[in-house]
Amino acid sequence: MSDRKRVFSGIQPTGNTHLGNYLGAVRNWAARQAEKINTFCVVDLHSLTVPQDPEQLRHETRSMAALLLACGIDPAQSTLFIQSHVTAHAEGCWLLNCVTPLGWLQRMTQFKDKSARQESVLTGLLDYPVLMAGDILFYDADEVPVGEDQKQHVELTRDIAQRFNALYEQEFFVIPQPIIPEVGARVMGLDDPTVKMSKSLADKRGHAVRMLDTPDEILYSFKRAVTDSGREIAFSNDPDKAGVNNLLGIYRAITGQSNAEVEADFANARGYGDLKVRVAEVVIETLRPIQARHRELMDDPAELDRILAHGAAQARAVAQPKVDEMKRIMGLVLPGAADGR
Ligand code: ATP
Ligand code: LTN
Numbered sequence: 001m002s003d004r005k006r007v008f009s010g011i012q013p014t015g016n017t018h019l020g021n022y023l024g025a026v027r028n029w030a031a032r033q034a035e036k037i038n039t040f041c042v043v044d045l046h047s048l049t050v051p052q053d054p055e056q057l058r059h060e061t062r063s064m065a066a067l068l069l070a071c072g073i074d075p076a077q078s079t080l081f082i083q084s085h086v087t088a089h090a091e092g093c094w095l096l097n098c099v100t101p102l103g104w105l106q107r108m109t110q111f112k113d114k115s116a117r118q119e120s121v122l123t124g125l126l127d128y129p130v131l132m133a134g135d136i137l138f139y140d141a142d143e144v145p146v147g148e149d150q151k152q153h154v155e156l157t158r159d160i161a162q163r164f165n166a167l168y169e170q171e172f173f174v175i176p177q178p179i180i181p182e183v184g185a186r187v188m189g190l191d192d193p194t195v196k197m198s199k200s201l202a203d204k205r206g207h208a209v210r211m212l213d214t215p216d217e218i219l220y221s222f223k224r225a226v227t228d229s230g231r232e233i234a235f236s237n238d239p240d241k242a243g244v245n246n247l248l249g250i251y252r253a254i255t256g257q258s259n260a261e262v263e264a265d266f267a268n269a270r271g272y273g274d275l276k277v278r279v280a281e282v283v284i285e286t287l288r289p290i291q292a293r294h295r296e297l298m299d300d301p302a303e304l305d306r307i308l309a310h311g312a313a314q315a316r317a318v319a320q321p322k323v324d325e326m327k328r329i330m331g332l333v334l335p336g337a338a339d340g341r
Contacts, residue, residue, distance in 0.1 A: 015199030024147030
C-alpha cells in the first residue's frame with residue numbers, strides 16, 4: 001500500500017477569487033500534488049448557504065474549476081470535481097448531522113460573523129461545517145490544506161469523526177490534520193490591513209486583488225493600499241505597520257524569499273510608492289499565465305466537462321462506498337441486503 005498521505009481541500013465557487021485564496025490555499029495544493037493522493041473540490045453546495053443567482057452560480061462554478069486547472073491542478077495527478085456531482089456529499093451530511101450536537105455549530109466563529117451580517121440566516125449556513133466535515137471524512141483525508149480562517153472547521157471535523165468513532169466503537173473515520181502554510185496563510189485586505197482579504201468584500205474597489213483582474217486594476221488596488229505615515233520598509237509586529245507588513249508578506253509569498261532577502265530587495269526603494277508598484281508587478285506577472293490558461297479553458301467547454309466528469313466518477317467511487325458503509329454502521333437497511341446488513 002502507498003504511504004502517500006491523502007489530501008482533501010475545497011473552495012467555494014462564488015464571489016471573487018482573490019490573491020489570498022491563491023497564496024493561502026490553491027497554490028499549495030498544486031505545489032504538493034506529486035507527493036500526495038489528492039482530491040480537490042469546487043464546493044457549490046456550500047455556496048448555497050447564502051442566497052445566489054442561479055445563472056451566476058452555474059457560471060462561477062465552471063469558472064472556478066477552470067481557474068483551479070489554470071493554477072496548476074493536474075487531473076492526471078489529482079481528482080478535481082464539483083461537489084454536487086457526487087450525491088454522497090449531501091446524503092452523508094445528513095448522517096453526520098445526526099451525530100453532531102447543535103452547540104458545536106453555534107460556536108463556530110465564521111457562523112457567528114456571517115450570521116451577524118445577515119437579516120435572515122439560512123439553516124444551511126449553520127450546517128456548513130458539517131457538510132465540510134463530510135467532504136473531508138468521506139475521502140479518508142489525512143491532511144486538509146487551508147488558510148488560517150478554516151482551521152476551526154477542520155478541528156470541528158476531527159471532533160465529529162472522533163464522536164462517530166466513539167459512538168459506533170470503531171476506527172471508521174480517519175482523523176484529519178489542518179495544514180496551514182507558513183507564508184500566505186492570512187493575506188489582509190489592501191484597503192484595510194486589519195481584516196483578511198475576503199471574497200465577500202472583493203467587490204469593493206481596492207480591497208482585494210482578484211485572480212482575474214486586469215494589470216491596470218491590480219496596479220490601481222496596490223497604489224491605493226493603506227500603509228502608514230512612516231517610511232521604513234521592514235517586517236514588523238507593530239499594528240500601525242500592518243499595511244506594509246501585508247505588502248511585504250505578499251512579495252515574500254510570491255518570490256519565495258526569506259524576510260531578510262525581501263528587505264534587502266527594498267533597501268534602495270524610494271518610499272512606499274515604490275514598494276507598492278514593485279509588489280504589484282510581481283503579482284501581475286504571476287497571474288498573467290494563469291489568466292491566459294483560464295481563458296483557454298473557458299473557451300473549450302467540452303474539454304472542461306470531460307475533465308469534470310472524469311473527476312466526479314473518481315470521487316464517487318471513493319465517497320459512495322464510504323457513505324454506504326456509514327449507513328450500515330448506523331443501522332439503516334441497505335437496499336437488496338436481505339438480512340439488513
Ligand atoms: P469569505 O471570506 O468571503 O467567506 P474566502 O475569501 O474565505 O471567502 P473561501 O472559498 O472560503 O474564500 O476560501 C478558499 C480558501 O482560501 C480557504 O482555504 C481559505 O482558508 C483560503 N483563504 C481565504 N481567504 C484567505 C486570505 N485572506 N489569506 C489566506 N488564505 C485565505
Ligand atoms: N469551507 C471552506 C471550503 C471547503 C473546504 C472543504 C475546505 C468546503 N469543504 C473541505 C477544505 C476541506 C472555505 O470556505 N474555504
